[in-house]
Amino acid sequence: MDWLSWFDAPEYEFARQVLQRGVAALFFVAFLSSLNQFPALLGERGLLPVPVYVGAFSRMRRPTLFRWRYSDRLLRAVCAAGLVVSALLVAGIPQLGPPWVPLIAFLALWLLYMSIVNVGQTFYGFGWEMLLLEAGFTVAFLGSNQTDPPRTILILVAWLVFRLEFGAGMIKIRGGREWRDLTALYYHHETQPMPGPLSRQAHLLPKPLHRVEVLGNHFAQLVVPFFLFAPQPVASVAAGIIIATQLWLVASGNFAWLNWIAIILAFAAVSDPVAHAVIPAIPLDWHGGTQETPPWWLAITLAATALLVVLSYWPLRNLFSSRQLMNASFNRWQLVNTYGAFGSVTKKRIEIVVEGTLDEEPDDSSWREYGFKGKPGDLRRIPRQWAPYHLRLDWLMWFLPLRTVHEEWFYAFLGKLLEADRRTLRLLRHDPFDGGAPRWVRVRSYHYRFATRREFRETGNRWVRTLLYEPIGPVSLRHTPGRQR
Incomplete structure (x- = not known):
């Protein structure tokens, strides 16, 4: 069937490998961060103890394993489970089995980390928490090495990158004047939350170059994301521009995994022929032939696609709203959210x-x-x-x-x-x-x-x-x- 051949995307196997292993690696970092910091910040004797927080609400709206009971030991068990599952996915072991195996593994990471985020209070009130959760849920439906990557899921990952980039661009245009008069980077490198080793050198660059940086940022966030949905190789070029701009942000600051997850997700638009042309070591034929998609897996991925498409209505409307929300979720499961931050830049x-x-x-x-x-x-x-x-x-x-x-x-x-x-x-x-x-x-x-x-x-x-x-x-x-x- 022609439509079934469209659904399968064998020319995006490299993209699937990067998406699954990259998102799993960031889950590993997230669980490690929680294991090392959560007990001191939010544990039984933490700064904002979870038992006090949960006890104040007879009925918590958002799902969490800690709704009925919290202990530091249980938190460590959740983190340990998340570390093991994410490490297996990074190694590619679940991907060797049927497609339902990595599906279950990613959904487990999603539920375990959501349990932490939903009781994390102000210490987990960052946009990249819900971004990681949405990414984990979406890439769960990319299947395994036994099937070709589903095209609809790859498009939905590109849609996630679009919301992340275009949403951030619109927040800036609607935000502080410094983004419109191109002076934002006169201040940003110095006043950002956590500077990196190169932040001072970036701040001391000539001001005309800072203005060029702002122009480049507007181009990368307001124009380039539309081309993620263009035919190849245009889509791969658009993804490459996003990856390059995000790598500059990695080099000039410390924004947890925000920039890294944008880099990983952008690979959803990179096809194998383009990746092979850039890096010849990347193979063109991963499996030695077309993989047949089982009907039951087709049904699951189409159901997930339909769910995410329906949930896209609210963030799509928000993107073009004069009262645009940033880093907001429209459902208790934190799926298909709206993103965007730093609409204004701190001057001092x-x-x-x-x-x-x-x-x-x-x-x-x-x-x-x-x-x-x-x-x-x-x-x-x-x-x-x-x-x-x-x-x-x-x-x-x-x-x-x-x-x-x-x-x-x-x-x-x-x-x-x-x-x-x-x-x-x-x-x-x-x-x-x-x-x-x-x-x-x-x-x-x-x-x-x-x-x-x-x-x-x-x-x-x-x-x-x-x-x-x-x-x-x-x-x-x-x-x-x-x-x-």
């Missing part, structure tokens, strides 16, 4: 610095500064490359001055420092008290900017900072506002 970098002292009285004390793994602190330190790993505490520290330092989790964090809580201290790069408990802690607000080349030659500092004020004065265990535990 304000950093929250936490200090402690062992002195009896806080006045005229010798204060020592806590060091974070990712966020700027030490003026000489080169920012590290962390992406695709997600440092959740560091990210929320960036948001504090944009909102308020008087948040429940932050006061809980100060209390954990006063207790010298081991789990909390492991989230930091530097504990000035080597595991000991300070008598007092305080919070100071600084303006940070990248040092010029001349300033760097004279001082060796990569950052220049100016003290602004003290939003939270010295507090002790007996005088910690907002402590509820």
Whole structure:
């Protein structure tokens, strides 16, 4: 049947391999991040304990395995299961069996990680969480090595990339003036949440080049995504442009797995002949012949296609709405969401610095500064490359001055420092008290900017900072506002 031959896409086997193994690798990173950080942030004795959160709602709207019971041991079991399943998928083992095997494996990752996200509160309130969930659900229907890749699912993955890129582009055009007058990158590299090793060099580039960068970004996000649905090789070229722009973002910043998942998903539009032309080592014929699609698998993939097409109505309407939402889900399963961020760019970098002292009285004390793994602190330190790993505490520290330092989790964090809580201290790069408990802690607000080349030659500092004020004065265990535990 002609329509069945259209449904099978044997010329996209390389794309399927990249999509399945790449998305599984990002799930591995996500579960590893949760295993290392979730107990300290949200565990039984965390900053925002899940048992308290779940207990406050007699009926949780979003699905999670922790609805009835949470324990740190159960969380670790969920993460361990996710790590094992994702590692098997990266190795390609489930893909060797019938198509239902990788389907079950990816749906398991989707459900396990959704259980974590849905109780993660503010620490999991990032757009790339729902992006990973949607990607995991969609690539689950790409089948196995025993069948050809289903074309409708590849198109839906391209549709996901379109929403991600075009949605971000529209948010920028409708957002701050700096995106329209091409000055956004005068500030972005310096003020982004977590700079990388090359961010300072990117910031110090000539301003005309920054304007060219913004123009290139608009072209890559507002024009190129439409060509993902064009015939080959145009679709592959469009995917290549998206991949190239995302690699620049990887090199110049730390946005967890946001840029990496965009790169992986863009391969849905890259055909085997184009991939082989670029890298001859990529084979043109993976299976030595056309794979026949079983009727039952055809029915499953068409049902999944119909579901995702129907759910596309709401994000499609949102894309062209004057009140466009960003990073929003329209259903409890977080499928076919709307994406887009950084509609405005922060002009100044304000950093929250936490200090402690062992002195009896806080006045005229010798204060020592806590060091974070990712966020700027030490003026000489080169920012590290962390992406695709997600440092959740560091990210929320960036948001504090944009909102308020008087948040429940932050006061809980100060209390954990006063207790010298081991789990909390492991989230930091530097504990000035080597595991000991300070008598007092305080919070100071600084303006940070990248040092010029001349300033760097004279001082060796990569950052220049100016003290602004003290939003939270010295507090002790007996005088910690907002402590509820």
